[in-house]
Amino acid sequence: MNYALLLAQAGPLVRETGQWIQSVVKTIDQKDIIYKGKNDLVSYVDREAEARLKDVLAKFLPEAQFIAEETANDYSEIGEGYYWVIDPLDGTTNFLHQLPAYAVSVGLILNKQPVLGMIYEPNRDELFCGAKGLGATLNGHDISVSPQEDMGKALLATGFPYHDFTYQDRYLNLLKNLMKKSHGLRRIGAAAIDLAYTACGRFEGFFEYNLKPWDVAAGKIILEEAGGTVTNFSGGTDVVFKGEIIGAGPIFKEFLEELQLHWFNEK
Structure with missing residues (x-):
């Protein structure tokens, strides 16, 4: 598979979708918001953006199927x-609250492992890309993880x-201990x-649990290709479908x- 070609084709699509999302952020009204569950919100923007992505991605790689947040059932x-x-x-x-921290995230998995990822953050016009064996980039420039070796920093x-x-x-107990061991903790509200x-x-590390495949598929391969290590909480490679990273x-x-x-030592 030519992952470089796929990135060249799909990267502009991801960026264009994010730019469309950005163009409508100030038009959202309370009547446009639907509750899928407790604190789980969706609007027509999510659904239209997903439809746009699926329609074009299907042309780039016809043999690929989809796992997408707004239409996924049992995966x-x-x-x-x-x-x-x-x-x-x-x-x-x-x-929906007009907080400038949201993104379009598109990953490609093979044998349940990510092989390509794109994340576009429209507020900063930043497109992160990565693919197996190709490294990771931000707006076309190579990126790498922080060289920091001191957990305290x-x-x-x-x-x-x-x-x-x-x-x-x-x-909360884990957070309390990490606050003492690290330079600080941040919660942006978007795993991608x-x-x-x-x-x-920009961060030295990230962890979270109770996640879905679409939260982490793109980010996992981008982080790995930038020189990082990514596992589940047990140290295993099953991240996309494990729900923890x-x-x-x-x-x-x-x-x-x-x-x-x-x-693991808490009850």
């Missing part, structure tokens, strides 16, 4: 071939539970952006050990 029995994994608007709540990103609070106490920012060195540059080993100490 537990997916096959081993190519799948486009799409979040047409990661950070929908931010978008690391700025970390995460997300907060927003609809499933089963592990809330465990999570967190992963992209870790890939280009931790990724970082040189601090990864210490970061993972700290997470495991407080995650």
